[in-house]
Structures are given as structure tokens and as C-alpha cells.
Amino acid sequence: MFGYIVKRLVMIFPVILGVSFIIFTIVNLAPGDPAMMILGEGAKQEEYEALREEMGLNDPFFVRYFHYVADALQGNFGKSYRTNIPVFQEIACRLPYTVNLAVTSTLIAIILGLPIGVLSAVKQYTASDNAAIGVSLVLTSMPDFWFAMMLILLFSLKLRLLPSLGVESWRHFILPAIANSASTMASLLRMTRSTMLEVIRQDYVRTARAKGAKESRVVFGHSLRNALLPVVTVIGVNFGFSLGGAIVVEQVFAIPGLGQLMVNAIRAKDTPMVIASVLFAAIIVSVINLIVDIVYVYIDPRLKSRYVTVGAKRAMS
């Protein structure tokens, strides 16, 4: 198992290298001149050209990419064109807010989405099931931005219960986390319902009921455990979407996270910041995918016997 994890971690490196090349290409091909963005309108043509030369923007593409990778491997991701702050320092300040938001919203989605999905499957074709499907449809269809604004209007403006912006306390993260969890919750609800419906029709579940097992043991002990595999995959995939969705939510709730940083960097053609932000997001998604794969091994006894038992045997020999 340890060997499997190490192998997977090593495989992240070529993935990140590939991502860096793609994003470096896209950002450099996109229209916009960083020198004009920095100096703004009103500077002279020769001043723009001097700044471009100073920033190395006149070097060939592959020379610039090679220098970037060489510096990045030493932990130097460059300085922001806009603020002249080291990019790594800026991202290190912002990343915790985004990860916090993504983790909290994923937890909310799991806590609400899973039980409702189970209930919906167990009570198929009843009013509860129809309501759950309706809720999931609404949550999937609703734009994050609109949902966030509605939450602010209700809880911050009308009821004055929760703050509408900022990051000063845990209370400031309640509305953003709810807004960011909507689409993940909808996906989890539908997926859980779907897999549960498949599992509770299996023979071993019928056998468990016939043996007199309590309904709660049948549902949670036998059915849910087997239904979890695709659900865990959906959680992992949607965590990546949560990171992306955080961009919108951070704008609305004025959270100084990675999403807001990325948007501002793209608008300002702040190339080092854009590339590094995307790279860090890619690293997080890769690590989450790895965690999902590891969880898979421990949930599915068939995989566990292959990786854990085989690993133990190898260790013994």
C-alpha cells in the first residue's frame, strides 16, 4: 500500500509539468500586454517597450518556459506583475481560505446530500422521494452567483442573522459554504439515490431482511457500504468543482481566496500569478484524487485484499 501511494505521488509530477506547459502556452497566447497593464494608458510607447524588455517578455517562448520551470523547481514562482510580491507568498496567504471553503462546502454536501439520498432511495416514489428529486433539480439549476445573492438578501439584509462579507470569524463562512455546496449536494443526492436503488435490490440485501436483520442494519450496514464506491468518486470530482465554484462565491462574499486572486490575475494579465494559481489548484485536485483512490482501497474489500494483503505479503518475504 505504501508503495502504491508513493508511486501515485511521483506520478503527480508529470501531470503538473503537463499542466504548467498548457497553462503557460494559453496565458502567453492570450491577447494582452502585461507592460501596458502595469503602466496603464498614458505612458509612452518607448516606456512600454523598455518594460517589456526588462520583464523578459521579448525572449523566445521556450526560453521563457524553461526559465520558469527551472525557477519553479527551486521554489521560485516569480513575482506578481501587478504588486511585485512573490507569487508563492501571495498564494500561501490566500490558499487556506479557498481550501477551507471547499472543505466546508463538501462536508455540508455530504452531511445533507448522503442522508437525503438514502432516504429518497428507501422511500422511492413517495412524497419524500419526489421532494428530494425536486430539491436536487433546483440546486443543480441554480447559478451559484444567484444563490449566493439570495442567501445574503435573506440572512444578512432581511433577518440580520449572518454577516454578508469578510473572513473575520467562523460565522462569516456559513453563507459562502452553503452557497458553494449547492451543486455538490445535488450531485451527491442523486448519485446516492441511484446507487442505493441498485444495491437494495440485490439478493444479499433480500437475504439480510429474510434473516430478520433490522431495517437500519440493512440500509446502513449492508446497502450503503456497497453504494458508497461511486459516491466517493463523485465527492472527489466535485471537490475540484468546489474549488472552481469558490471563484464566484469568493467574489460575492469578498473572501480573499485563491479564486479571487486568479480572477484578478487573469484580468491584469499577471502571468506568473495565473500560472502558479492554476498549478496549485492542479496539485490540490491531484492529491484529492489520490486520497479518493486510497479510500476506495479501504472501502472495497476486493481492492483491499489486493493492495493491503499483497503489500503485507511482500513485506513479510
Place this chain on the structure above:
Amino acid sequence: MVGLLSTCLGFDAVEEIFALLSVFVHYMFKEGSIVRKGICSILLVLFTLVPALGEGALLVKESAKDSLLWGVNSEASSLDPSTSKDTITHMMMYQIYDALVKEDPEDYAKLIPGLAERWEFSDDRCEVTFYLRHGVKFHNGDTMTADDVFFSLQRSLESSYSSAISGAIDHFEKVDEMAVKCVLKYPSSLILDILTNMTYGIVSKRAVEEAQAAGVDFARNPCGTGAYKMVAWKSGDALSLERFDDYYDGPAAIKNLTYKVVPDPASGAIALENGTLDFYLVVTSDYNYMKGLDHIAWVKCPGVGLYHITFNVTQGIFSDKRLRQAVAYALNRDDIVLGGAEGYAEVADCLAPTSVFGYLSDFEWYRQDLDKAKALLAEAGYPNGFDVVFSMHDDSDYMKPAEVVQDQLRKIGINITFDKMSRAAFLENVGGKRNFVASLRMVNATVRDADSVLTRRFHSKMLGGGNNYSGYSNPEVDALIEQARVVFDKEDRRAIYRKVYETLREDVPLIPLFTNEILVFFNAKLKNVYPHPVYRYAVHGMYFDK
């Protein structure tokens, strides 16, 4: 004695001393004789009076609330005057730094002494000597001298960020310990306005040199003479400032000032309404709703931006002057103001913002005349009109008036499609490479004079670089613009500008549309908020009413 103690120790310390004394006396004379009670009473009175007396003498005005939370839609790029130029950054820097000359907070058109208590022009008006105010303190405790002023001004002059406003300045010189001279390339009537700009804010020379030696970015660790000093800067979140008690004009009433980044205008408006924010700059919708709220106040003033249509006069269909004139005749600019700016703008009849010196309110631009427009189209060989692409920055401030223009030009057969792009792409493609046929944009007067816009948009020396991107070049107009800069009589300058406008009206490289109004909303309890076209709000004079 009380006053001396207060000055030496500070009012908080004096308050503490009297508190301790009163407690000491109380326990010493517990038996409660008349003499003892009398001494206690006197001490207690002093204990309460001293702080009240002290504070009344110290602060400009008392404020019911000691913290002001100000929402901005983007954070400062740099707090170093020599490496910043955007309006929002300068708004924040206005609290941290002072300039030699400043605007009267109650009437921004009036210039008053800042860090210079007076100035003298030479006879040929090519030199201005500024005599500095004595005893001005920097945030690091240093006293301002001519060394700091010369250092600040010269480094800003040499920076690329100041080139848009520094055309007239040749160099600065230190005259003596408390005087600095500005040497001009030509006599300029705009020099005092130029030096109010925060790009020429005065920094502590020692602070800059120490930052450089320590490898620390001065732009993130500012040190000026302003009414507020920086306490903390949480990137992307908030810039926290605190009252500078040694400010030369007396400490501000409000102790804490925080600029909070709120990127979304709708969220900012809600935060203002529910009391989270005390001030928000960019309320872009539902003005009438915000105006109707009792606990929200607002002020407005004309801005310094001129919204205009730009034609590429050297290539493409609009290289034919007749077609440009046809467009000018086809437009109803009153409707563009209503539809494009919700009525919060003023039609501009000259190629300058309506609020700056040099705008002539009696000058007449083309009035809508669809028959003349169609006749010009026919004369140019397009009797049925034509299709054209407008290259646009995809900001709603430009798209809204552009859509009204599109609707109006359809009536004479000109069909506009929009090529929308980001600001970065617009500056590169349109401003830099001039790959466009027509566009709608805004130009800000960086100095409140028509010269600022006329030079940038029409002088042939400003071709390229996002300035004169229409490609217009007319030696006669160049000469008139240069002549206006060196004339000091206001009527003579107006006469020169009139000639410029007449030529531009004939050639129509640009069509002026309107000057936007700056409308800002804030907590109604906040007083002494005076409108300003480029957000130079003096928080020093503000206070919260009870």
C-alpha cells in the same frame, strides 16, 4: 501643570495618574472629613475634566464612532507614489501621503498650500520655488526637510508611472534645507495641479533607503506625512490605517480607517445597506433605491472622464471624413446619456470632460440631423449604409452607451456588430496595435484641464501606446495644444481651445458623448463628505455624528 503633563506624557497617561491619585486619596481619608472629601472631589473633577479638555484641544472634531470601514472594489497595487497611478490606489494613498499643493476638501477646484506653505514663480514662469512647512513629521518620527521632498519628487519624475502628467517638468532642485525648486521645460499653467497628484506624494527618504537596504518592499511599508499611517495590509482583504497623532494639521477625528476589498458591486451595496460598510464607491445599480434609504447619504459631482467614439482615421472605412461626420449627425446624445448612463451624465459638446478648465459650454457640436447624415453617406458612396465592427472593452460602462449608439445608427443604415474583449486585449489590440475600425471608450483627464485629454488623444507625439490610437495627426492642432500650455491668461487659453475644438469638429477623429457623474453612497451619520471627481476624499476632516 496639567497641560505640561498632558503634552509630555500624553492624555491617556495623565488620566491614569489622576485615577490612581483619586483612589489613593479616598483610602487615605476614609474617615470622610470635610477637608478630605473636598480634596477627593477636586481630584475627581480634575480626573474627569483633564481628558475632556485635552481631547477638545487635540482633535479636529469628536466622532461618535472611531472606526470607518470603507469598501473598495479592488485593492491598492502599490503604496509607493512612484509606482502607482490608478485612482483607487491614489484614494488610499491620499490618507497616507501629502503633496506640496492640495485641493481644498470643500471645493476641489481651489488649490491651497499642502506641505509647501507658499510658492513663487520666476519671472519667465519656468521655475517654481516651494517653501516647505516647518515641523511636519513623517510616520517614522523624522521631520520633513527639503532632502525628503527633493528625493520624493525626483524619483517620481524618473518613474514611468508619472509620464502621463510630467511632460512639462524638466527636473527638481534642492534650494536650501526648507525649499525645493521645480524647473519646467516650458512655462506651464498646470504645474500646481500636477503636483497635487499622489504620484508626487512626499515620502521619507530614510524610510525608502532603509527598506531598500533591508530588502523590504517600500510599496508594502509606506511612510508618509499623511493623517493616517498604515497598520496592516492583508493582501486581497483589507488595508488598515490608524490616525497619525502628530499630523501637522491636527489629528483626525476617526481613529481607525480600513479599506475593505469588496469586488462585487451588488454585495457592496447590500453591505452598505445593512451597516457592515460605512462607505462604498461603486454602487452601479438601483441608484433610486439607495437614495430612498434614510440611513444612507450620497454626494455627486461631475467626473473627469469623457466618453467618446473613436475612429481609426488612417485605415478602414472611417478614414473617409464624410462617414465620420455622418455618424456625428446621426446621434442623439441626450438619449445616449439616458440609456447609457441612466441619466447620471452630462452631454459633452467639446472634446474635453465638462468639468475641466477649457471645456466651453457655449461651443456647439453636431446636432442630430438624419437627413444630413444620409446625404453624407450617399456622397461617400454608401447610400444604403454599411456594416461595421466596433471593437469594445466588454465593460458595461461602455457596452450600455454603445448599444444605444448601435440602435441610433441603424436608422441611417449603419449596422454595428460588437467585437467584445477584455481590457488587456483591448489595450493591446486597439490601443497598441490599432487593429480596429471604431470603438467607444472613455478618457480621464489626469489633470483637470482640457490639455490632459487633447494631448493624449490628438497630439501626434502621442501616437500609439493606447493614447492617440485614432491615428490623428494635424500639425496645426499640435501647435495650438502646445501654445495653450504656455499661456497663463484664462481667456486667451479658452480662445486657443476654441480653435482646437473647431478643427476637431470638422475632422471628427472622435465624437464626444458625455461626462459621467461620480455618485457615491455612505453612512448618513458620516459627516464632512465632500464629492470629488477622482475620489480624493479627505478622511481627516470626517467624523461620525451621534
